[in-house]
Amino acid sequence: MRQVAGIARRLHHKLGDPRQANSFSSKRRAVRFAELTRRFPDLAAMRVLDLGGVPDFWRSAPVRPSFVTTMNLDKYEPPEPWLEHVVADACGLGSLDACRGDYDLVVSNSLIEHVGGYQRRRDFADVVRAAAPSHWVQTPDRYFPVEPHYVAPGFQFLPLRTRARLVSRWPLAHERVHTVEEAVEQILTIDLISTTELAHLFPASDIWHERLLGFSKSIVAVRTG
Structure with a gap:
């Protein structure tokens, strides 16, 4: 049993740990970030609100925006003047009062499937639209054959x-x-959602599919302003 557990830990480390540069998860994240920068070529000059994000993601990002606010329910202490962190509920419009406003872009990666039910997802979508004219909201595709978590x-x-x-x-x-x-x-x-629901929540957005072996692995609601 210990041997099986050890193999499982090594496999999870190789496949699913986004903190490891050579993991499968990190490589897929790099694919998505490349599409993000293609859609938003001025990212380095933009003010970004990352709902559900953490400061380390942006510290290690290939492109650093001019200013970033990360928001989630956990506390972080980012020391950089270009980066702030807010402990707040990403589904509450009142949470935006704690942020330095006038954002150009909302980014959210793999959060909407965790917020808790359809009404909460609608509230989250309202926050995204209220915070900035452009957005990138990514979530795993419910119908990808392998459940990612x-x-x-x-x-x-x-x-x-x-x-x-x-x-x-x-x-x-x-x-x-x-x-x-x-x-x-x-x-x-965890409540994985479909392309149909994501398009319903963000009707004015383009839906981009991150594909793997012909299957839609992740879906992203993108609005460029």
């Missing part, structure tokens, strides 16, 4: 109880759980 084929289509039983034993889960009830709690924080 657990690196498990078809996992998102199984009944909740079945998923919970699998997660409590699955070695590639992004966060370890020890009971079925803990697994249920974890699974319910």
Whole structure:
């Protein structure tokens, strides 16, 4: 069992850890960032609000905007004058009061599927539109064959109880759980959405598909102003 667990940890490290430069996750992030800069060639001169983001993402980004505010529920202490962090709910319009306004672009990567239900996703979309004239909102595609959080084929289509039983034993889960009830709690924080829903939430936006082996891996609502 220890040998299996060790292999699983190494596989997760290679596939799913975005902090590792050579991981699969990092390489896919680089593909998306290249598309971001293609869509927004003036990114270096823009003021960016990153909903759900963390300061380290922008410290290591290939292009550094003129100013960035990252917002999520965790606390960070960015020391750079070009970078601030706000602890707030990205689904509340009132959270924008804590930010230095006049943003050119809202960026959000893999957050909307975690905010908690359709109404919360609608509220999130309202915040995105209120914050800036342009946006880039990315989320994993619900219909990609491999569920990204657990690196498990078809996992998102199984009944909740079945998923919970699998997660409590699955070695590639992004966060370890020890009971079925803990697994249920974890699974319910993830609600992958489809292209149809993303287009419904952002009707004035273009939907870009990040493809892998012909499948749509991620979907992005893009508006360039």
